[in-house]
Amino acid sequence: MLNVISVENAVTLSETLARRVARAERLPLAALPGRVTAEAVRCPEEIPGFARSTMDGVAVAAADVFGAGEAAPADLTVTGEILMGEAAAKPIRRGECVKIPTGGMLPAGADAVAPVEYLDFDFDTCLVYRAVSPWENVVRSGDDARAGAALFPAGTRLTPADVGVLAAAGVTECEVLARPRVGILSTGNEIVPAEAPVAPGKVRDVNAHLLEALCRAHGCETRRYGIVPDEEAALTAALQRAAAENDLALLSGGSSAGEKDLTARVIAALGEVKSHGVAMKPGKPTVIGKIGKTPVFGLPGHPAACYFVTDVLVRPCIEVLSGAPLPRPAVTAALTENVSSNHGREEYLCVSLQNGQATPVYGKSGVVSQLSAADGYLRIDRDREGLRQGETVIVYLF
Amino acid sequence: MLNVISVENAVTLSETLARRVARAERLPLAALPGRVTAEAVRCPEEIPGFARSTMDGVAVAAADVFGAGEAAPADLTVTGEILMGEAAAKPIRRGECVKIPTGGMLPAGADAVAPVEYLDFDFDTCLVYRAVSPWENVVRSGDDARAGAALFPAGTRLTPADVGVLAAAGVTECEVLARPRVGILSTGNEIVPAEAPVAPGKVRDVNAHLLEALCRAHGCETRRYGIVPDEEAALTAALQRAAAENDLALLSGGSSAGEKDLTARVIAALGEVKSHGVAMKPGKPTVIGKIGKTPVFGLPGHPAACYFVTDVLVRPCIEVLSGAPLPRPAVTAALTENVSSNHGREEYLCVSLQNGQATPVYGKSGVVSQLSAADGYLRIDRDREGLRQGETVIVYLF
Known part of the structure; x- marks a missing residue:
């Protein structure tokens, strides 16, 4: 019944459905790390604005010490001392x-600095025992950044180091894209709020919290739309609102075929289902669609599966919405045991890490404890029949 | 004049000076990612609280289908249907x-589930064509987590995945350590605020913003103590306050020997200088000390050097204060050219990354633009004379 597409095609679909958020805001330096520039940031002036010495010494005209050496020092008159932070008012x-x-700051008339190791002072006379070339030991005006130069192109996710660069240029506010808004809802007659006691037959809403935490970690604003029963009218109303009020809507449902079909039917009625079924394990019944301009994902109910699908398929969508790639912490590790895999579906497996070694963490379907026992997960290509003990694998960290 | 210690010893010193923050706070799930548990988090109840099927099928007593097979199906009476989310009130x-x-939910009397693929229904009769073992296709009560089990030990930095685990256990608030407080000040008669126009001879305060952004990215609260002139009385007053009001004080100074000496003198007068000089390049004149119980670092004035020293030496101190290691994003890359290095000092070099290759970004002393041109930095061991083109290096990402 499912029209299953490859993970690769699902990632492309996820990216294609999204459009960069149009909203932008102006923020001060301290709020910028992790945010994405909405426009190119230009340097408003020459940095530095004046020629600056990189050594302790004397500022000279290079021509005056041309040919100077141990045997034949240049003999200059010391007319004063430049103090740190003071303008060099008097030319030499x-x-x-x-x-x-x-x-x-170099005074007018000077174009180089002779370092203190090569100098001998005698009252107001200075002997210089080495020649220096023009602009030697000097940072010239504009050497660090020229006025008008692009410090960062539009679509740069700013780092703490970048904040230093902006401060140096005197750019203390920056136009950045607004955080993407993500609407999160859960479906299933069996789902109760995490705060509530669990009556027999019920299960707590894990995925709303998982998705909220993941989306926030990816720089999104989140809004929760509660737990919706498996009824067409209720799901239609909730999903329509979540799609209308956000840049992305995530719905995590129960694990039964009936619930998945309901999700697909409601998305189709409100908008369009682009894919129902991805060749991944777990995560096969994932629904990808669009309501208005808003991408919508119907995610697995099992928390580990929900995590994998979000990290593999929803993340590329968030990257497009937010305007730039997201950092993806990963390490390489040696596998401690053989792992068999289903041919034909890309497979995801929780692993724990110790001393550079990755050990699979298996869990019965739907248990959450494998997430706490593991440090991350690995992917097994769909054309691999498994992984060998000792093989180097990439572990995507939680 | 400097009593230079190795980077390794400086890291140990940095860790030894710090003590885990004593303050804790109780936070809801959404605020937990990145925070560190102040105490072990225990599961308050069995998860799941009841035996649950992992398949669509019929709940049976395994003993009733013992020996069943294609040729000899077991013949059972269907007494009803368990609906998703409903208590199985009636035993079988x-x-x-x-x-x-x-x-x-499995009803009392059932201890296994026979999957739908092996069943034939005829009115209220069900033929089961396969035997199932006790507890086959069932998650038993407590299989995911037992009541009282430690979900996370004290000192765990919680991830979004961990938030899912807490939600599953009904733990919707958690006692976590308070964010370490970091006091930040800049010294130097040449330093002006980043917002201000730069008069000739002056330079903008880059490091306060760089340190603020870095410390916040590491989960700290920051407080700025402004720009202090190179005068003993002013520096003493500011540093004393910053140390008294915070868990860590960071002071970034001008680059001249005189300013560094003043920093060391003031720290020594208020507390104790533990080290003045680290065998790293750049970063040699770094001062490490303590005022009261507060670790204090005198950092280089040049922004790139300030960045390296903070990432290499201050980060371990923040890890101890915050109660757990911090994630450290790094990638491996092949070096595009030979790099020579000073024998005897650990060296740090900005690099840009493209297609898995790392290219050194050189800059004159004190220029900030190398931070924007680079994606991260690499370390060269003090006993290496350089790195070879094509060599695989670890790049620590900005």
């Missing part, structure tokens, strides 16, 4: 120099 | 079964 003339600290 | 007796969906 030929035959003159001024003392200058690392970071100090 | 010998010779009876009930229809059950995946996730449905």
Whole structure:
């Protein structure tokens, strides 16, 4: 009954359904890490704005110390001292120099710094025992960034290091894309809120919290639409609202075929089902569709399966919505045992990590404890029949 | 003049100076990712609280289908149907079964589920063409987590996946350690606020913003103590306050020897200097000390050097304060060119990444643009004379 597509095609579909959020906001430096630039950020002025020494020494005209050496030092008149943080008000003339600290401003007339190791001072005279080339030991105006240069193109996810670059340029506010809004709802007559006591036959709503935490970690705003019973009218109303009010709607349902069919039917009635079934294990009955302009995912009810599908299929959609790739922490590890796999479906397996080794964490269908026992998961390509003990695998970290 | 210690010893010193924050707070699920458990989190009840089917089929007593097969099916009376989310109120007796969906609750008297593929229904009779063992296709009460079991030990940095585990157990609030408080100040007569126009000779305060962004990314609260002139009285007052009001104080100073000496002198007067000089490049004049119970770092003025020292030496201190290791995103890459290195000091180098290859980003001393041009940095061991083109290196991502 399911028209199953490959994981690769499902990822492409997920990306194609999404469109970068149009909303932007202006934020101060401290709020920028993790946010994505809405437009190119340009440097408003030359950085540095003046020539600066990179050594302690004397600021000179390079021409005045041309040919100087151990045997024949240049003999210059010291006319003063530049202090750190002070403007070099007085120019030097030929035959003159001024003392200058690392970071100090070069006076007009100077185009190089002779380092202190090669100097001998005698009252207001300075002997320079080494030649320096023009602009040696100097950062020139604009060397760090030129006025108008693009510090970051549009679509850059800013890091703490980038905040330093912006501060250096005097850019203390930045236009960034708004956080994507994600609407989250759960379906299933058996689902009760996590806060509630669990009556016999019921199960707590795990996925709403899991999805909320994952989406927030990916820089999204989340809004919860509660637990909806398996009834067409109720699900239609809730899903319509979640799609209308958000950039992405995530619905995690019970695990039965009937519930999945209801999800697909409701999405089809409100919009369009693009795919019902992905060749992955777990996660096969995943529904991907669109209501209005909003991508909608019908996710598995089992929490581990819900996690995998969200990380593999929903993440690419969030990347497009948010305007830039997301960091994806992963490590390589050696597998401690053989793992067999179903031919024809990409498979996902929880693993725990210790001393660079990955050990599979198996759990009965639907148990949540494998998530707490594991540190991450690995993928097994659909054309692999399994993995060998000792094989190096990539582990995507929780 | 500097009593230089190895990077390894500086990291140990950084860890030794810190003590886990004593403050804790109770937070709801959505606020937990990235936070560290203050105490072991126990499961308050059996999860699941009842035996649950993992298949669509009929709930049976395994003894009733013992020896059943294609040729000799067991013949059972269907007494009803368990609906998803409903309590299985009526027990089954010998010779009876009930229809059950995946996730449905097993009635008393049943200890296994015969899957639908092996069944034939005829009115209220069900033929079962396969034997099932006791508890086959069933998750038993407590299989996922036993009442009282530790879900997470104290000192666990919680992930989004962990939030799912807590929700499943009905633990919707958790006692976590408070965020470490970090006081940040800048010194230097040449430093002006990032917001201000830069007069000749001055330079913007980059490091306060860089440190604020880094510490926040590591889950700390930050408080800024402004820009302090290079005067003993002013620096003493500011540093004393920053140390008294925080779990960690970070001071980034100008790059001159005089400023570094002032920092060390003031820390020594208020508390104790543990190390003045680390065998790293850049970052050599780093000061590590303690005022009262608060670790204090005197960091380099050059932003790239400040970044490296913070990531290499301050991060271990924050890990101890916050109660658990921090994730450290890193990738491996092949180096595109030879890199020479100073013998005897661990060296840090900005690199950009493209197609799994790392290219060094060089910059004159003190320029900030290398941070924006690079994607991360690599470390060169102090006993290496350099790195070879094509060599695989670890790149720590910004």
